[in-house]
Amino acid sequence: MSADPSSGFAGETPAPSAGSHQRSAAAHPARASATSAVEVRRSTRRRKSVSAYREGDRTIVLIPARMSEAEERRWVGVMLDKLAAQENKRVLGDTGLVERAGRLSAQYFDGRARPGSVRWVTNQNTRWGSCTPVEGSIRLSHRLQGMPEYVIDYVLLHELAHLLVPGHGPGFWRLLEAYPRTERARGYLEGVVAAERLPHLPAAREE
Numbered sequence: 001m002s003a004d005p006s007s008g009f010a011g012e013t014p015a016p017s018a019g020s021h022q023r024s025a026a027a028h029p030a031r032a033s034a035t036s037a038v039e040v041r042r043s044t045r046r047r048k049s050v051s052a053y054r055e056g057d058r059t060i061v062l063i064p065a066r067m068s069e070a071e072e073r074r075w076v077g078v079m080l081d082k083l084a085a086q087e088n089k090r091v092l093g094d095t096g097l098v099e100r101a102g103r104l105s106a107q108y109f110d111g112r113a114r115p116g117s118v119r120w121v122t123n124q125n126t127r128w129g130s131c132t133p134v135e136g137s138i139r140l141s142h143r144l145q146g147m148p149e150y151v152i153d154y155v156l157l158h159e160l161a162h163l164l165v166p167g168h169g170p171g172f173w174r175l176l177e178a179y180p181r182t183e184r185a186r187g188y189l190e191g192v193v194a195a196e197r198l199p200h201l202p203a204a205r206e207e
Contacts, residue, residue, distance in 0.1 A: 001129045001158050038076060042067070052079035059083065077184075078191045085147050092152075094119040097140065101156050108178045113160035120145070128189060129155045131162040138163075147188070154185030 038059045046064040053060055061076050092100065097118040105113040116136030124130060124141040131138050138159040144152050157179050165172040176182050 001127055001155060038080070040072060040076065050075045050079060052083055054083065074187070075191075078188060081148050081151075081188055097156070100153070101138065101160060104153060104157050105160050108157060109160060109164065109175065113163040115160065115163060118156070129159045131159040133163050133166065136163060147192075150181045151185045151188050154179060154182060155189075 038061060039055075041060060041062045042065040043062060044065045046062065048064065050064075051062045059080060061079050063072055063075060067075070097120070098115070101113075101115055101118045102111075105111050105115075114136065115138045118138045118140070120142050121139045122142045124139065125143070127141060128144060129138065129140045138156070140152070140155060140159075144155060154176075157176060161172055161175045165175060
């Protein structure tokens with residue numbers, strides 16, 4: 001499963017500036033966290049980067065002033081996921097991956113996808129995962145470690161689906177339609193890839 005970039009984000013620790021303004025973004029509730037509100041702050045000094053950090057019971061998201069409303073909604077979601085991933089660094093071992101793959105196969109594929117092995121690897125920098133159907137082996141890139149669980153589940157399901165259907169034809173994507181977070185996970189991964197192309201990517205600040 002290779003990466004497919006669409007756009008990018010970055011985390012910073014910016015100082016308040018006169019060229020910025022802020023507004024409430026209560027319509028964008030924080031996901032996978034106890035944060036009760038999100039506040040978006042636009043700045044004319046920002047060109048490309050987006051950053052986010054916790055401030056009490058709020059999440060502050062800083063974006064370029066020129067960003068459209070649609071882009072804002074998208075990147076608020078991306079940065080909330082990024083912060084949640086940083087706050088939950090629990091990493092599954094290979095045994096945990098095998099067990100999770102079994103549960104996912106049972107839940108979404110009626111248990112028909114039965115991998116012989118599932119493990120983390122460190123030699124996949126251009127793919128999130130790979131599968132060798134003849135061996136029943138699945139490998140996930142270590143770069144997924146620390147990402148939201150629904151993203152890891154999507155990559156696992158993607159590779160499990162390859163045990164049933166080779167290639168990426170209509171039948172393959174029909175299998176993945178059973179997973180309700182497919183599009184969200186794909187968007188998250190596309191954002192990660194695009195972010196890596198930016199010149200400077202410090203981690204989002206944790207309060």
